[in-house]
Amino acid sequence: MSHDLVSELVIEQRADLLIITELNKYFVARSGWMVDTNGDVAIMDVSGRIAWRLTSRSGGMLAVELDSTLAIGAYVSPNCDIHEFTRRLDIIQGVVNNARKKVIILGDFNSKAIAAGSAYTNRRGKILTDMMGAISCHCVMRREDTRQSWT
Structure with a gap:
């Protein structure tokens, strides 16, 4: 049902590109979706109005690449250990x-960070925040839950 609601939102907002995480594999089985190697992240050109090309794909x-932007969709499972979490961020x-x-960068890192609007920073949040500082990114969508958007 949530994917149906996303489809409606895409139409209402006249979106060009849709990036989803923790996807319904049946929903993205239709043609047009680009999916990561684990089946956790999917990207689709929903408007046909933009030029884009895949530049990198890995697990999660x-x-x-768009005209002036590189869009990254990311997902890290809460079940990944800290070494796998760090490897994916690397x-x-x-x-x-x-x-x-x-x-x-859009996605769900399953971490808590004060910089992203959480009440506290956990170990994953510290690693994520350090990485974002190293690449000069900042959080533009602060959320109480685990989803964050960084630019």
């Missing part, structure tokens, strides 16, 4: 370091 991460950091455009 997709990066697509991959994202490498993609960002090689970007020659503005970067926006």
Whole structure:
């Protein structure tokens, strides 16, 4: 049902690109979706009005290049240990370091960070916040839950 609501929101907002995490695999089985290697993140050009191309794909991460922006969709399961969490952030950091455009990172890192609107910072939040500082990103969508958007 949530994917149906997203579809309606896309129409209402006239969105060009849709990035979803923790996706319904049946929903994205339709053509047009680009999916990461784990099936956790999907990106679709919903308008057909923009030019984009896939630049990087790994488990829990997709990066697509638009005219002036690199958009990264990311997901890290709460079941990943701290080493896997750090490895995934290292991959994202490498993609960002090689970007020659503005970067926006959207996703669910299953972490808590005061910088992202949480009441406290947990171990994952500290690692995420440190990485974001290293690549000069800041949180633009502060949320009480685990989803954060960084640019």
